[in-house]
Structure formats: C-alpha cells, structure tokens
Amino acid sequence: MSYLIEPHGGTLCKLLVNKDTKKIIQKESLSLKSLTLNDRQICDIEMLLNGGFSPLRGFLGQSDYDSVLDNNRLSDGTVWPIPITLDVSEEFGKELNTGDIIVLRDHEGVALGVLNISDKWTPDLSKEAEMVYMTTDTIHPAVDYLINRSGKIYLGGEIKGLELPRHYDYQLLRHTPEELRMQYEKMGWRKVVAFQTRNPMHRAHKELVIRASHEIGGNLLIHPVVGMTKPGDVDHYTRVRCYKKIMKKIPEDTAMLSLLPLSMRMAGPREALWHAIIRKNYGCTHLIVGRDHAGPGNDSQGKPFYGPYDAQELVEKYADEIGVQMVPFKLMVYVQEKSEYMPIDEVPNNLTQLNISGTELRRRLDKGMEIPEWFTYPDVVEELRHAQPPKGKRGFTIFFTGLSGSGKSTIANALLVKLLEHGRRRVTLLDGDIVRINLSSELGFSREHRDLNIQRIGFVASEITKNGGIAICAPIAPYDNVRKYNRELISKGGNYIEVHVSTPIEMCEKRDVKGLYAKARQGIIKGFTGIDDPYEIPDNPELRIDTSNISQEEAVQQVLIYLENEGYLI
Numbered sequence: 001m002s003y004l005i006e007p008h009g010g011t012l013c014k015l016l017v018n019k020d021t022k023k024i025i026q027k028e029s030l031s032l033k034s035l036t037l038n039d040r041q042i043c044d045i046e047m048l049l050n051g052g053f054s055p056l057r058g059f060l061g062q063s064d065y066d067s068v069l070d071n072n073r074l075s076d077g078t079v080w081p082i083p084i085t086l087d088v089s090e091e092f093g094k095e096l097n098t099g100d101i102i103v104l105r106d107h108e109g110v111a112l113g114v115l116n117i118s119d120k121w122t123p124d125l126s127k128e129a130e131m132v133y134m135t136t137d138t139i140h141p142a143v144d145y146l147i148n149r150s151g152k153i154y155l156g157g158e159i160k161g162l163e164l165p166r167h168y169d170y171q172l173l174r175h176t177p178e179e180l181r182m183q184y185e186k187m188g189w190r191k192v193v194a195f196q197t198r199n200p201m202h203r204a205h206k207e208l209v210i211r212a213s214h215e216i217g218g219n220l221l222i223h224p225v226v227g228m229t230k231p232g233d234v235d236h237y238t239r240v241r242c243y244k245k246i247m248k249k250i251p252e253d254t255a256m257l258s259l260l261p262l263s264m265r266m267a268g269p270r271e272a273l274w275h276a277i278i279r280k281n282y283g284c285t286h287l288i289v290g291r292d293h294a295g296p297g298n299d300s301q302g303k304p305f306y307g308p309y310d311a312q313e314l315v316e317k318y319a320d321e322i323g324v325q326m327v328p329f330k331l332m333v334y335v336q337e338k339s340e341y342m343p344i345d346e347v348p349n350n351l352t353q354l355n356i357s358g359t360e361l362r363r364r365l366d367k368g369m370e371i372p373e374w375f376t377y378p379d380v381v382e383e384l385r386h387a388q389p390p391k392g393k394r395g396f397t398i399f400f401t402g403l404s405g406s407g408k409s410t411i412a413n414a415l416l417v418k419l420l421e422h423g424r425r426r427v428t429l430l431d432g433d434i435v436r437i438n439l440s441s442e443l444g445f446s447r448e449h450r451d452l453n454i455q456r457i458g459f460v461a462s463e464i465t466k467n468g469g470i471a472i473c474a475p476i477a478p479y480d481n482v483r484k485y486n487r488e489l490i491s492k493g494g495n496y497i498e499v500h501v502s503t504p505i506e507m508c509e510k511r512d513v514k515g516l517y518a519k520a521r522q523g524i525i526k527g528f529t530g531i532d533d534p535y536e537i538p539d540n541p542e543l544r545i546d547t548s549n550i551s552q553e554e555a556v557q558q559v560l561i562y563l564e565n566e567g568y569l570i
Contacts, residue, residue, distance in 0.1 A: 466493025
C-alpha cells in the first residue's frame with residue numbers, strides 16, 4: 001500500500017505505449033502527415049507523456065478548452081487552470097480533419113507520438129489571453145506568443161506516446177513523476193514540499209526551503225523549471241550548477257534536486273495553481289508559493305500584471321479540493337547583529353536588515369562589483385560571474401531600425417569603425433543590403449519574407465553575441481513582432497540594444513538619391529515601407545535618434561556615450 005498522495009484525477013496517465021505497439025505505430029506513421037513541434041510544444045508533450053499533466057491524455061479538445069478558460073476546470077469538473085493546446089498554422093490545419101492521425105516530431109525528426117485528432121477549431125485568442133493571463137498586453141511573454149506567434153488553428157485529441165524527448169544534459173537529475181514517486185517510497189517520504197524556481201538560489205532561499213520542510217514535518221523537493229521560462233532568465237545550465245552547489249549546504253537525505261521540463265506561461269495565479277497540480281502528480285503534498293508567483297513583471301503602463309498575493313489566494317482556494325497545501329513564501333532578510341536570516345516580519349525594529357534584490361544582483365554582476373558572502377555562497381557567485389560577466393566583457397548586439405534613408409546604415413558603418421578603432425572587441429556589421437546579398441538573396445519583400453530575413457539576421461547576431469563578439473545590425477525591420485523575436489533570441493546569449501533611427505519620412509525622401517520613394521509613390525515599387533507598407537514604431541528602444549538636425553558624428557557619439565554609460569566599453 002502506498003502512502004503517497006494520489007495523482008491528480010486518481011491515475012498517473014503515462015501515455016507511452018509498449019514496445020510491440022510502438023513498432024506497429026512507427027511502421028504506420030511513415031504514411032501519415034507529420035508536425036514538427038516547437039520548443040514549447042515539446043515541453044508540453046513530454047509532460048503529457050510522462051504523466052506530469054495527469055489527468056490529461058492528450059491536447060485539450062474544444063469543450064475542455066472552453067471549460068478551462070471559463071471555469072478553471074475540465075468539462076468533467078476536474079480542476080485544471082491552463083489550456084494545454086496544440087496550435088498549428090492555418091495552412092497545415094486546412095489539410096486536416098477530425099479523425100485524422102498525425103505524427104508529432106521533435107526538431108531532429110524523431111517521432112515522439114501520434115495524435116488522433118478529435119477536435120479542430122479556430123480559438124478566440126484575445127479571449128484566451130484575457131481569461132488565462134488577465135490581459136491582452138503583448139508585453140506579457142505568453143500573450144505575445146499567443147497573439148503574434150502561435151498557430152491560429154487548435155487541434156485536440158488523445159496521444160499515443162512513442163518516446164520521451166531526448167535530453168543529453170543532467171540526465172541523472174531528470175525524473176518522471178513515476179520515478180520520483182518510487183524514490184519517495186524507497187526513502188519513506190510521505191510529506192514533500194516542492195520549491196518551484198526559475199532563478200538561481202541564494203542563502204535566503206536555502207533558509208526558506210529548510211524552514212518550509214520543518215514547518216510541514218516532511219522533506220524537500222527542489223524542483224526547478226528547465227523548460228522555457230521568462231525571456232532574460234539565467235540559462236538552465238548555469239542555474240543547475242548553482243542548485244547542485246546549494247544542495248551541498250542542505251542536510252543530507254532531507255532533500256532532492258530534480259529538473260522539471262515545463263514550459264512556463266508566467267500566468268500568475270493560474271500558473272501557481274497549475275504548479276501545485278503538477279507537483280501533486282510528482283508526489284508532493286505541499287508547494288511553496290511566493291509573492292507574485294510566476295508573474296512576468298510589469299505591463300506596458302508600468303503596473304504589475306498580478307497582485308502580490310493573488311497566486312497564494314487562488315492556490316489556497318483550491319487547496320482542499322486538489323489535496324496540495326500551500327506554504328507561503330516568507331521574505332527572508334539577513335539580520336546583521338545576529339549574523340543569520342530571519343523572516344522579515346519577525347525582525348525586531350532595532351536590528352539592521354540587509355537584502356539584495358534581483359535587480360541589484362544583476363547590477364553588481366554587470367559592473368563586476370562585490371557580492372557579499374552573507375547574500376550567497378562564493379561558489380555560486382563564481383558560476384554567476386562565469387555566465388554573466390561584466391558588460392565590458394560580454395557580447396552584445398546593437399540593432400538599428402528605421403525607414404530607408406533614415407541614416408541607420410551610415411551610423412552603423414561609422415560605429416563599426418569607431419569600435420574597431422577601440423580595438424578590444426571583435427565586431428561584425430550585418431547591414432540590410434549586405435545580408436540581402438549574402439544570406440537572403442532568394443527572398444522577396446512580402447511580410448513573410450521580410451520577417452524571415454530579419455530572423456536570419458537575428459540568428460547570426462545571436463551566435464556572434466553568445467560567443468562574446470559585437471554584432472551591429474542595420475536593416476529596416478519594420479515589424480514589431482520579429483524585432484521582439486530577435487530581442488528574445490539574442491538576449492539568451494548576451495545583451496540587446498535597440499536603436500530606433502526615428503528620422504521623419506519627409507527627411508528620408510529628401511535624402512533619397514536612388515529615387516525609391518518617388519517610384520513607390522508612383523506605384524512603380526510595391527510594398528515600400530512607409531508608403532504602402534507600414535513601419536511599426538518601436539515602443540521602448542534603448543536609444544532613439546533623429547538624424548534630421550544632427551551630423552553623422554553626433555549620432556555615433558550618442559551611441560558611444562550610451563555604451564560607455566552602460567559599461568559596455570572599458
């Protein structure tokens with residue numbers, strides 16, 4: 001008899017078929033249509049196949065989807081707050097009908113499973129954003145994905161799993177729900193509190209999780225997300241190295257470290273409830289829920305998307321029904337006179353409280369400043385400094401965008417010379433015309449082709465950046481969605497600096513020695529940016545430069561001053 005908490009819905013839904021069935025399906029799949037899954041979808045299918053999303057047996061059908069949006073429940077009444085859907089392009093969706101079977105493949109073409117399509121529909125994405133994320137503001141990363149990147153057709157149906165996605169990193173730390181449950185059984189663990197994290201852990205976190213395990217009279221699961229997290233987060237390789245060092249500071253045999261292949265949505269309250277259900281499937285009885293749990297920060301007006309305790313309140317509301325209890329995250333501060341951490345609400349008024357915020361930590365890393373040992377351990381600092389060296393030693397991309405004739409190419413070329421003159425960094429220029437000749441000669445000027453061209457620039461720039469170089473890009477890049485895509489991509493490996501060369505179109509036309517604007521106004525050139533094709537003005541560039549009344553030298557100087565002030569040039 002097991003003393004562990006039951007999986008959500010009563011059964012751990014492992015969707016992998018046996019070896020004989022796998023061989024039959026693999027043979028049949030050769031004649032079926034295939035879909036190559038994106039990164040988020042690969043995370044989702046892994047969680048479906050391993051039972052982490054129990055009681056789901058595949059991607060949601062329309063009735064379950066509608067019920068999740070409206071009620072935080074599946075259509076049978078089971079609590080479930082996040083829609084797990086398979087989005088596909090309209091082009092691919094047109095080829096499919098209910099009753100069809102498609103093969104779901106990873107990036108390398110490996111068949112992970114087959115989907116028996118029971119539902120196919122066009123969702124109201126604005127409603128989904130409003131109901132799940134409580135906003136349609138595309139500053140929210142999941143809303144941006146939903147509105148600007150996701151396919152417009154949803155497919156639902158049961159999955160027959162063939163194999164789990166392959167991971168070559170930290171294999172000994174990757175456990176399925178069944179494997180973790182077997183570990184708990186072996187060690188005699190009954191009460192387990194999970195710590196959800198997507199950030200490195202420091203001394204305060206260590207004190208918090210130890211106190212939480214003592215509070216419930218049980219054991220601790222450090223369960224960091226290593227799937228998709230918030231853009232700009234520390235990469236999971238660095239984080240896991242930090243977690244492994246923290247584990248050495250926790251009493252032996254009281255805690256486990258295991259990695260969760262989840263794609264976070266940053267959905268705040270709903271996400272917290274989802275995390276609790278997922279941890280229930282992994283055998284946990286409690287979940288630590290922090291202030292603004294899974295919140296993505298501030299909206300475009302500078303206000304938090306969610307209230308600080310909204311997540312805690314929602315998990316508490318459903319705690320008895322799902323069987324997972326919430327342990328509130330208590331802000332721990334270092335008390336100087338006692339040389340120890342204490343919950344902030346327990347510190348006497350006459351004692352000195354010390355704390356370093358995430359923002360302050362990043363500032364210190366950026367500037368190479370001291371990080372005190374009372375805040376974190378030296379070996380953790382070493383890992384963080386390796387992953388995030390001072391800005392002066394870090395790769396970065398300067399991405400100029402603006403109308404044709406705005407002056408961006410001129411500034412970019414002059415900046416290239418100045419940085420080469422500086423002589424301490426490798427610099428590469430990816431000008432729009434250069435890229436068109438060498439990388440994108442086969443592309444036209446449709447929106448699809450323009451986006452693809454900018455994505456190619458972004459990919460090359462990201463490779464330069466993550467290897468410590470400087471990339472200068474100077475395409476027109478008229479569309480906001482692909483600029484955001486590049487920012488996210490490049491920021492994974494370094495810093496991204498967007499410079500909007502905001503020269504008005506009237507001035508651009510006056511400078512037009514090639515007569516392109518005139519031809520566009522006459523209808524000779526079609527789809528010309530600023531004339532019969534839009535230029536979407538960047539909302540929050542790092543710099544905005546109007547070259548109407550300043551010289552080339554002055555414009556370049558503005559960029560150099562910014563780089564110096566931010567610590568990129570040393």
